[in-house]
Amino acid sequence: MRIGELARLAGTSTRALRHYEERGLLAARRLANGYRDYSAADLRAVEEIRARVADGFALAETRPFVECLRAGEGTSDACVDSIEGYRRRIAQVDAEIARLLHSRERLAAQLDTACRGARGQGDVPPALPGCVLFPAAPGT
Amino acid sequence: MRIGELARLAGTSTRALRHYEERGLLAARRLANGYRDYSAADLRAVEEIRARVADGFALAETRPFVECLRAGEGTSDACVDSIEGYRRRIAQVDAEIARLLHSRERLAAQLDTACRGARGQGDVPPALPGCVLFPAAPGT
DNA sequence: GCTTGCCCTGACGTGCGCGTGAACCTCTAG
DNA sequence: CTAGAGGTTCACGCGCACGTCAGGGCAAGC
Numbered sequence: 508m509r510i511g512e513l514a515r516l517a518g519t520s521t522r523a524l525r526h527y528e529e530r531g532l533l534a535a536r537r538l539a540n541g542y543r544d545y546s547a548a549d550l551r552a553v554e555e556i557r558a559r560v561a562d563g564f565a566l567a568e569t570r571p572f573v574e575c576l577r578a579g580e581g582t583s584d585a586c587v588d589s590i591e592g593y594r595r596r597i598a599q600v601d602a603e604i605a606r607l608l609h610s611r612e613r614l615a616a617q618l619d620t621a622c623r624g625a626r627g628q629g630d631v632p633p634a635l636p637g638c639v640l641f642p643a644a645p646g647t
Numbered sequence: 648m649r650i651g652e653l654a655r656l657a658g659t660s661t662r663a664l665r666h667y668e669e670r671g672l673l674a675a676r677r678l679a680n681g682y683r684d685y686s687a688a689d690l691r692a693v694e695e696i697r698a699r700v701a702d703g704f705a706l707a708e709t710r711p712f713v714e715c716l717r718a719g720e721g722t723s724d725a726c727v728d729s730i731e732g733y734r735r736r737i738a739q740v741d742a743e744i745a746r747l748l749h750s751r752e753r754l755a756a757q758l759d760t761a762c763r764g765a766r767g768q769g770d771v772p773p774a775l776p777g778c779v780l781f782p783a784a785p786g787t
Numbered sequence: 788g789c790t791t792g793c794c795c796t797g798a799c800g801t802g803c804g805c806g807t808g809a810a811c812c813t814c815t816a817g
Numbered sequence: 818c819t820a821g822a823g824g825t826t827c828a829c830g831c832g833c834a835c836g837t838c839a840g841g842g843c844a845a846g847c
Contacts, residue, residue, distance in 0.1 A: 511823065521824090526805055540813060542824055562750045566804070593758040600751045604744060605785045610702045611740045618733040645745045646786050651793065661794085666835055680843060682794055706834070 510535075513545045517553040524553065530566055532556060532573055552576055564596060604646075611644045650675075653685045657693040664693065670706055672696060672713055692716055704736060744786075751784045 514521045527533040528543075533552060535543035552573050559569040575586035654661045667673040668683075673692060675683035692713050699709040715726035 509824075520805080522805060522807085525826095530804095540824080542813085560804090562754055590758065590761050593754055593761060597751060597754050597758065600747050600754065601785050604747050604751070607703075607740050607744050607747070608786050611737060611744070614702055614733055614737050614740065618730065618737065621730050621733060644786065645741050646748050646784065649794075660835080662835060662837085665796095670834095680794080682843085700834090 508545050508550075509538075510543045510545070513550060513553065516550055517557060519553065519557060527553070527556060527566070532566065532570060548576075562596065563600065564592070568592060568596075608644055608647075648685050648690075649678075650683045650685070653690060653693065656690055657697060659693065659697060667693070667696060667706070672706065672710060688716075702736065703740065704732070708732060708736075748784060748787075 508516075510521045510524055514524055517524075524533065524543075528535060533549060533556075535545055535549065538544050555572050555576055556566070556569045559572055560566065571586065571588035571592055575589055576582075579586065648656075650661045650664055654664055657664075664673065664683075668675060673689060673696075675685055675689070678684050695712050695716055696706070696709045699712055700706065711726065711728035711732055715729055716722075719726065
């Protein structure tokens, strides 16, 4: 198939596919007229890339998964490198979540004190806008 | 005080302070020789900016807080705009946390199936590296 | 006069995943 | 024959918070 069809099937853009090629993640055969020619395996590769990127992997970090695909024929995360990749990414995600939870606590505290001490610019209504009971962070 | 001292006191760089000025967040008097001259109020303003940025506010979004400082003399979040800012940011943080939690679930599932089905490149030891019991996400 | 340390104003570099033309070629249908 | 849809490479733009030169001036000690 050609680049437009692959882009549609993978739910992305032709520009992205060319970008993957520039980064060495995707190699296309060429037709006689110079057009890129992709196979079903390439579609799998692109889906793999998109899936990893959607979970926060950088493009370069998707390389082991793609190479594993090429080697393993069909399944993606059958390689040892993939396991390391998953673990590292999970650790990053956990760190980020922890950071955001702390940040949320600080923000909620600030909102609280702001609501108590707010004088406003001018008249402040008895019920301050946005100072209602506030739900907790997701996952807590 | 001059820019170097302010940067040290606020724990940031002179470049950052000039950047804040470019963005209209910080206005400095000038000495006869053209050097920037800052006051204690400016230090408070910079601390406010840094605190907001540390909690994920964009530079432009710190403006209401800084203006509130200038108006309110001393306290930061006494203005109505601040409350709106806190609420919006908390909503963003919650959305981001939710996104990361979903991502983490997918990653953990992937890691699990990878650990079960891993063939590896070559010999795979009985205990796969990185396939130990894995802790849950923070805050769950 | 020389060094040293601080300050000044531009203005480009960084990281990253593409978006968005420009200018051109290729195939197909009417 | 011609339009139109799709392909090609090249290369700049973007967002954002600064880092990092480059090329100067100012003040103080020796």
